[in-house]
Amino acid sequence: IHRSFCSFGSPNPALTFILKQGNPSARMSITEIQTEKHVENELKPSLSVRTRKATGSAIASSLPNALSNSAEARYWSEKYGLGPSNSSHSATFAHPRKARLQASSAAIVHAVEFGPPAFSHVSPLAVVSGPRVRLYGTTPQSSLHRALQKHSNGTKEADNIDSDRQVQTGGSLALAASFRNDGRLLALGTDNGQVRVADATTRATFCTFSSPSQLSVRSVSWFRDGQRILAAGDDGVARVWTVSQDSLTPTTGHQPQNRVELKGHGDAIRCAALWETSAKQRELWPHHSLAFTGSYDHTIRIWNVDQDATGQDRCLAVLSHDSPVEALLIMPSSNPDVPAWVLSAGGTHIKVWNPLTGVCVCKALSRHRKTITSLVAVPRTNPTLNTVQIRIMTGGLDALLRIHSWNSYNGTLEHLHGVSTPVPITALAFSEAQNRLALGTVEGTVLVRQKAPSMTAKKRTLEPRAGTYAFFNRGMNATPSAGDFVMDTVDKRRKLQKFDMKLKKFSYGEALDDALDTRNPVTVAAVLEELGRRNGLTTALSNRDEESLEPILSFTVRYVAKQRYTSLLLGVANKLIDVYGGITGQSEVIDELFQKLKKQISEEVRVQKDLMRLSGELDALITSAAMSEDVE
Numbered sequence: 001i002h003r004s005f006c007s008f009g010s011p012n013p014a015l016t017f018i019l020k021q022g023n024p025s026a027r028m029s030i031t032e033i034q035t036e037k038h039v040e041n042e043l044k045p046s047l048s049v050r051t052r053k054a055t056g057s058a059i060a061s062s063l064p065n066a067l068s069n070s071a072e073a074r075y076w077s078e079k080y081g082l083g084p085s086n087s088s089h090s091a092t093f094a095h096p097r098k099a100r101l102q103a104s105s106a107a108i109v110h111a112v113e114f115g116p117p118a119f120s121h122v123s124p125l126a127v128v129s130g131p132r133v134r135l136y137g138t139t140p141q142s143s144l145h146r147a148l149q150k151h152s153n154g155t156k157e158a159d160n161i162d163s164d165r166q167v168q169t170g171g172s173l174a175l176a177a178s179f180r181n182d183g184r185l186l187a188l189g190t191d192n193g194q195v196r197v198a199d200a201t202t203r204a205t206f207c208t209f210s211s212p213s214q215l216s217v218r219s220v221s222w223f224r225d226g227q228r229i230l231a232a233g234d235d236g237v238a239r240v241w242t243v244s245q246d247s248l249t250p251t252t253g254h255q256p257q258n259r260v261e262l263k264g265h266g267d268a269i270r271c272a273a274l275w276e277t278s279a280k281q282r283e284l285w286p287h288h289s290l291a292f293t294g295s296y297d298h299t300i301r302i303w304n305v306d307q308d309a310t311g312q313d314r315c316l317a318v319l320s321h322d323s324p325v326e327a328l329l330i331m332p333s334s335n336p337d338v339p340a341w342v343l344s345a346g347g348t349h350i351k352v353w354n355p356l357t358g359v360c361v362c363k364a365l366s367r368h369r370k371t372i373t374s375l376v377a378v379p380r381t382n383p384t385l386n387t388v389q390i391r392i393m394t395g396g397l398d399a400l401l402r403i404h405s406w407n408s409y410n411g412t413l414e415h416l417h418g419v420s421t422p423v424p425i426t427a428l429a430f431s432e433a434q435n436r437l438a439l440g441t442v443e444g445t446v447l448v449r450q451k452a453p454s455m456t457a458k459k460r461t462l463e464p465r466a467g468t469y470a471f472f473n474r475g476m477n478a479t480p481s482a483g484d485f486v487m488d489t490v491d492k493r494r495k496l497q498k499f500d501m502k503l504k505k506f507s508y509g510e511a512l513d514d515a516l517d518t519r520n521p522v523t524v525a526a527v528l529e530e531l532g533r534r535n536g537l538t539t540a541l542s543n544r545d546e547e548s549l550e551p552i553l554s555f556t557v558r559y560v561a562k563q564r565y566t567s568l569l570l571g572v573a574n575k576l577i578d579v580y581g582g583i584t585g586q587s588e589v590i591d592e593l594f595q596k597l598k599k600q601i602s603e604e605v606r607v608q609k610d611l612m613r614l615s616g617e618l619d620a621l622i623t624s625a626a627m628s629e630d631v632e
Helices: 056-060 070-080 143-149 498-504 508-517 521-533 537-541 546-559 566-583 588-631
Strands: 002-004 014-020 027-034 097-102 109-114 125-129 132-136 165-168 174-179 185-190 194-199 205-210 217-222 228-233 237-242 259-263 269-276 289-295 299-304 315-320 327-332 340-346 349-354 359-365 372-382 387-396 400-407 412-420 425-430 436-441 445-450
Touching: 070 412, 097 143, 109 174, 109 436, 109 445, 125 174, 125 436, 125 445, 132 174, 143 445, 185 217, 185 228, 194 217, 194 228, 217 269, 228 269, 237 269, 237 289, 269 327, 269 340, 289 327, 289 340, 327 372, 327 387, 340 372, 349 372, 349 412, 359 412, 387 425, 498 508, 498 521, 508 521, 508 537, 508 546, 521 537, 521 546, 521 566, 537 566, 546 566, 546 588, 566 588
Parallel strands: 109 425, 174 217, 372 425
Antiparallel strands: 002 014, 014 027, 097 445, 109 125, 125 132, 132 165, 174 185, 185 194, 194 205, 217 228, 228 237, 237 259, 269 289, 289 299, 299 315, 327 340, 340 349, 349 359, 372 387, 387 400, 400 412, 425 436, 436 445
16 A cells, blocks of 8 residues: 655645555555635544444344344343333333442453253353352352342342352452353363363362363363363364263362363464263264364364264364354254354354354354453243243454344344443353343443343242241242251152053952053062052952063073062962963964063073082081191
């Protein structure tokens, strides 16, 4: 680019930009800007020329012809307190609960993660900020849970909430966290290249894995089996660490390095995600476990991370996002030809990929003004139609939340609504209970929103008055916390099984048939013992044809040699011989089963004789040895 400048005071000054490409004589465009003569102090301060702050309408629709869905705006305002409320519309929901979690330091919140409820129905929240990971809402008695359960007018935010516990990282900066599927273990990624596995309750560190580069670990994810961890970071390498059962003991040292390295990115890996098939779908797709990594080299790589996979090159595909990738999201697919959809966010746009073919099926402009930092799927309930629709929520450094509709069949996104937040957003998370939304910010604060209950739902009951029967029985429905001693109680209204109902009606044959249908030997043995006590065993075994006699005879043949059922089934076998011994030869199936029964009993008798003979020989040897010792 060649620039020609003229002085501001000269006549007819011009500023010309000439862009040359390849041949110097080829000009692509020339723009001249005329200025007035004798202009003094033309330069303006930066505050007077900066971009004007976005208005509410600009936030709702950043691009031309982009309108905000009024129903969507009303839902998120009333249900989660996101955006201004519309007082003119009749309220469908009660006031949402709001809370603000402030870290002890002003460190940026790198990640927020809701874990599965390990010891109660409450989902814990992990906040990754600074040199530690703070856990909130681990029990129903925690400060966060109590603050969100209090009634509010919808405008007040609960603050000064203390964390239940803090997981240390040994002085290193925490950058990522992930709960195991049972909620008991927590994997942490740090800025010194370590992956630490800690107990979410006791905070004890079980094992530590270190990458050779010692660069920051930006993403950690647990596999479904709970024995492997996917970690990736600034060195551009994704690693699969194996957590052995022997290493799950509290330690401060490093464990043996058992890992699989996935190399190929040319820049730092910012995000990673896992997809694993269910047991029913293992025959449908060629790979059962896939890892997706998004990097600052503008690509997404798909890796084969099956345990039985061999070879050095596990990379299956390389997808171009055209921008540094900040977030990945795996969405289930309702299309039988697509195993799952992969959503990648980077820059100001989102792309949807088919991992099987590597084709980008949708590129959606998210209407963000700055970089998108996080993606999360949130269900949107419709109380009128009693349906649930999935929404894709994006957060960015422009302090905006964008909400998109999602089509799980063809993988398309459509912008619906935008919400402004006080500060730029760095992380998003939604709880498994589908009632809490967490937003991490650059100021070290986490905004928590709990879904407001429906106006038609049961209202909150008052505390019972002291001295009443309700006051005496308060806490009967409380859930146990960690460390509580739980006593098992028997439900007096236990539903009777089919064979129990038939026994009450003295239908002994039908009761035995229902017990055999359960295919549970303990149940069948219990029914046979009950029939014996009632002197109804002969009645239950009589008057049977080939089809109804075969199950009880097969059961006797299979379990007569097992010590637990031998004494009981010998009596059953005698009854069967007495009842049906005179009609042999009429059915090949029944005759074959009686032959097997004879063979089983004969073999058992032979074994018992051999054992008795061996026992006698051992007694003789022991007696002889004892007599010889007495003589000496």
